[in-house]
Amino acid sequence: MIVILGTLDTKGDKIAYIKQLLEARGAKTLVIDGGVLGTPFFKADIPREEVIRSTGRSLEEIGSLGEEAEAIRIMAEGASRIVADLYSSGELEGIIGVGGTMGTSLFLAVAAVLPVGVPKVIFSTTAFTSHLRPELVPPDLIVIPAVSDVWGLSSLARRMLENAAGAVWGAARMYREGEDLQGKTFLGITTLGITALRYVQWLTPALEEMGYQVVMFHVGGGQGWPFEQLVGQGVISGVLDLCLIDLCPGSVAGRGFLSVPGRLETAGRKGIPQVIAPGGVDFFTWPGPLEAMPEDFRGRRKHQHNELAWAVERSLDEVAETAELVAARLNRGQGPRAIVIPQLGFSEWDKPGGAFYDPERSGVFTHALRAQLSPEVKLVGLKAHINDPAFAAEAARIFSSLSPSQ
Amino acid sequence: MADGKGILLIATMDTKGVEALYLRERIRGLGRKPVLMDLSMAGKGEAQAEVLADEVARAGGSSLEQIHGSRDRASNTEVMIAGASSIARRLVGEGEVHGVVSIGGSTGSLMAADVMRALPFGIPKLIISSTAALPGMSTRYIGTGDITLMHSVIEVSGLSDVLKNVIDRAAYAVCGMADATPLGELKGKAKLIALTMLGPCEQCASGVRKALEEKGFQVVGFSAAGIGDRAMEEMIAQGLFDGVVDLAPGGVLEHLIGGMRDAGPHRLESAGEMGIPQVISTCSVNHITPPKRKYTEDHRKRRKYDLDRFRTWLRASPEELTTAAQAFAGKLNRAKGPVRLVIPLKGWSSADYPGSETYDPEQDLIFVSELKRLLKPEIEVSLVKANMEDPEFARAITGVCEEVFIG
Numbered sequence: 001m002i003v004i005l006g007t008l009d010t011k012g013d014k015i016a017y018i019k020q021l022l023e024a025r026g027a028k029t030l031v032i033d034g035g036v037l038g039t040p041f042f043k044a045d046i047p048r049e050e051v052i053r054s055t056g057r058s059l060e061e062i063g064s065l066g067e068e069a070e071a072i073r074i075m076a077e078g079a080s081r082i083v084a085d086l087y088s089s090g091e092l093e094g095i096i097g098v099g100g101t102m103g104t105s106l107f108l109a110v111a112a113v114l115p116v117g118v119p120k121v122i123f124s125t126t127a128f129t130s131h132l133r134p135e136l137v138p139p140d141l142i143v144i145p146a147v148s149d150v151w152g153l154s155s156l157a158r159r160m161l162e163n164a165a166g167a168v169w170g171a172a173r174m175y176r177e178g179e180d181l182q183g184k185t186f187l188g189i190t191t192l193g194i195t196a197l198r199y200v201q202w203l204t205p206a207l208e209e210m211g212y213q214v215v216m217f218h219v220g221g222g223q224g225w226p227f228e229q230l231v232g233q234g235v236i237s238g239v240l241d242l243c244l245i246d247l248c249p250g251s252v253a254g255r256g257f258l259s260v261p262g263r264l265e266t267a268g269r270k271g272i273p274q275v276i277a278p279g280g281v282d283f284f285t286w287p288g289p290l291e292a293m294p295e296d297f298r299g300r301r302k303h304q305h306n307e308l309a310w311a312v313e314r315s316l317d318e319v320a321e322t323a324e325l326v327a328a329r330l331n332r333g334q335g336p337r338a339i340v341i342p343q344l345g346f347s348e349w350d351k352p353g354g355a356f357y358d359p360e361r362s363g364v365f366t367h368a369l370r371a372q373l374s375p376e377v378k379l380v381g382l383k384a385h386i387n388d389p390a391f392a393a394e395a396a397r398i399f400s401s402l403s404p405s406q
Numbered sequence: 407m408a409d410g411k412g413i414l415l416i417a418t419m420d421t422k423g424v425e426a427l428y429l430r431e432r433i434r435g436l437g438r439k440p441v442l443m444d445l446s447m448a449g450k451g452e453a454q455a456e457v458l459a460d461e462v463a464r465a466g467g468s469s470l471e472q473i474h475g476s477r478d479r480a481s482n483t484e485v486m487i488a489g490a491s492s493i494a495r496r497l498v499g500e501g502e503v504h505g506v507v508s509i510g511g512s513t514g515s516l517m518a519a520d521v522m523r524a525l526p527f528g529i530p531k532l533i534i535s536s537t538a539a540l541p542g543m544s545t546r547y548i549g550t551g552d553i554t555l556m557h558s559v560i561e562v563s564g565l566s567d568v569l570k571n572v573i574d575r576a577a578y579a580v581c582g583m584a585d586a587t588p589l590g591e592l593k594g595k596a597k598l599i600a601l602t603m604l605g606p607c608e609q610c611a612s613g614v615r616k617a618l619e620e621k622g623f624q625v626v627g628f629s630a631a632g633i634g635d636r637a638m639e640e641m642i643a644q645g646l647f648d649g650v651v652d653l654a655p656g657g658v659l660e661h662l663i664g665g666m667r668d669a670g671p672h673r674l675e676s677a678g679e680m681g682i683p684q685v686i687s688t689c690s691v692n693h694i695t696p697p698k699r700k701y702t703e704d705h706r707k708r709r710k711y712d713l714d715r716f717r718t719w720l721r722a723s724p725e726e727l728t729t730a731a732q733a734f735a736g737k738l739n740r741a742k743g744p745v746r747l748v749i750p751l752k753g754w755s756s757a758d759y760p761g762s763e764t765y766d767p768e769q770d771l772i773f774v775s776e777l778k779r780l781l782k783p784e785i786e787v788s789l790v791k792a793n794m795e796d797p798e799f800a801r802a803i804t805g806v807c808e809e810v811f812i813g
Contacts, residue, residue: 121579155598170579171578215568
């Protein structure tokens with residue numbers, strides 16, 4: 001069964017059309033109404049009253065809230081429960097949402113209860129905007145932008161909806177027929193593209209030899225979010241979190257640099273084995289044009305990563321602040337934890353002659369870290385560069401010493 | 407699903423070869439005919455692709471050999487995109503391909519997005535990208551195209567079970583999209599009219615829409631905040647519309663002064679190039695929206711209107727109104743089809759009401775007289791003694807629409 005979620009007061013005609021398309025192809029559908037304003041376009045399989053009731057509230061209570069955002073939060077809570085139940089009963093094969101600003105945030109909240117692998121498609125008028133905040137986006141989301149502010153069902157709107165229905169129909173068929181990820185676990189490695197950090201080439205075979213299946217997260221491309229999400233879902237059973245460029249100290253976070261607020265927290269909460277290293281802590285990533293970078297950073301050493309991003313040097317103060325953040329987050333966690341410091345440099349650019357080389361950096365990091373790190377966390381200093389094979393070998397060795405044998 | 411419809415698969419085989427070949431197998435397994443196009447710029451390319459990297463480079467006016475010999479990465483990328491776009495357009499035009507999918511990291515996704523944007527609206531386009539989560543990235547990938555974006559969960563590097571799961575789902579999804587509807591039926595019987603609008607001309611937009619729908623037109627609305635109206639220009643250029651009601655062409659001046667609603671250099675041009683009738687008004691043409699962090703001393707002194715907490719409209723200066731009129735006239739004089747302007751004399755939006763700080767109908771006339779002076783004589787300018795949001799102004803627009811759309 002494919003769940004169709006949306007607000008039947010504002011997007012009712014589009015939802016009806018998707019339902020019709022899916023049913024014409026033989027799919028079973030279930031429409032959940034998350035609307036709270038006007039009259040529903042048609043009666044949903046799960047009408048709004050039922051969504052609200054599942055949260056223990058009444059329609060009147062919602063009506064008297066007077067605040068749309070709060071109403072949507074309650075609708076999301078109710079719809080999430082219903083969707084989670086459908087998933088546990090094994091009936092759900094996919095979910096599609098239709099939304100403007102409110103409908104999209106409703107959908108993202110509900111889709112978050114479904115593990116990776118369950119088809120999730122959103123047809124959204126806000127796909128172009130910053131409403132799709134990365135921390136709210138499920139790691140395997142399929143986003144279909146609504147190109148025009150569609151009024152009613154013009155033939156253009158129909159074509160977009162047909163594509164959306166086709167995508168969720170196909171993905172649901174795969175979910176039914178194909179292999180899923182249930183019960184499988186993986187080791188997660190964080191890294192950057194092969195220019196900046198190179199340990200993966202030695203680390204992956206070493207870990208595979210130990211019997212693990214390894215998956216990589218390119219945190220420079222924003223995969224710190226899916227990394228934390230997959231650890232949270234239990235799909236990742238151990239981490240080698242060796243690249244922390246998206247861990248920004250308070251003085252820098254919120255200024256537009258790549259920064260993932262919950263980094264380095266989930267694995268400790270789950271208590272799974274983790275090996276940490278300060279890969280890439282010599283710089284920040286600026287995911288935009290140079291002209292838009294805050295002025296106080298523009299005078300620093302920097303270089304262009306690729307078409308999409310700039311790297312700009314992390315000051316020694318910020319390196320120390322980052323170390324304190326690492327210590328605080330690791331201290332809060334549980335489970336076997338170790339941190340390895342490659343003393344000869346944190347990235348390919350942190351080498352003599354490199355754009356960000358600074359021989360003091362690893363000392364500053366280590367000093368600040370040691371001052372605060374709990375003795376529960378093993379600290380290993382290694383006289384090697386992060387891109388030396390010796391670093392990869394040591395990381396693999398420490399990981400195997402932390403984790404129960406395979 | 408087994409009718410052998412073609413699916414174009416775009417990848418750089420030098421870096422994502424294993425993953426692309428796996429995706430091709432899956433598409434084939436679903437009874438489709440995959441056409442793998444290789445955009446590699448390093449290495450010798452992949453002999454297994456249906457469209458080789460060298461063919462792509464040649465279609466772009468170069469060759470793989472030349473690309474290897476050049477260090478100008480930007481121009482190499484341009485060549486590959488141009489070549490791939492022309493091949494893709496041909497395959498779609500000949501009916502060989504009914505959907506397009508790409509897999510890659512940031513560079514591959516950007517190239518694939520450019521190729522997809524060169525293809526007609528409506529044909530399924532799916533990008534599987536590992537950097538989709540980067541803030542604002544979806545905008546930079548898809549721009550204004552109708553491109554579906556699928557987050558790859560992990561780095562596209564090696565065939566782990568996680569990545570296979572992602573690729574499987576993408577294969578099924580793009581095949582599911584490809585047999586959504588037979589192509590070529592996009593245009594229904596009713597004439598399609600594109601309409602631009604902003605919040606401050608909502609009443610007018612809604613009145614015009616209702617009236618046109620009663621006359622049997624289909625009306626597609628676009629928000630004129632920069633992205634929506636840019637998308638509209640692209641869709642007009644693809645021949646999707648029979649007419650345009652451009653209530654809010656402020657993007658023209660915004661482009662010239664670097665405002666937030668900049669709709670690119672080609673705003674107000676596609677309808678003229680296509681020769682379809684256009685009815686134009688002036689909502690927001692007398693306001694500019696430079697980013698606040700770039701305000702100059704002059705901007706800070708301007709009369710302003712706060713649209714909401716985040717957006718402020720500044721009154722355009724007389725010089726800017728003149729510049730805008732010149733840009734309008736330059737673009738509209740080249741139009742191959744009928745053009746009509748309908749301009750309200752008592753304020754150009756709900757922000758321009760008597761008592762509002764930016765209300766200045768006299769200054770608005772600077773634009774009107776300069777425009778009339780420069781426009782070629784067959785373009786008629788009608789002036790209406792009303793505000794943009796008065797019902798009689800919507801009626802005036804509708805009346806002109808009936809004349810030019812029905813003839």
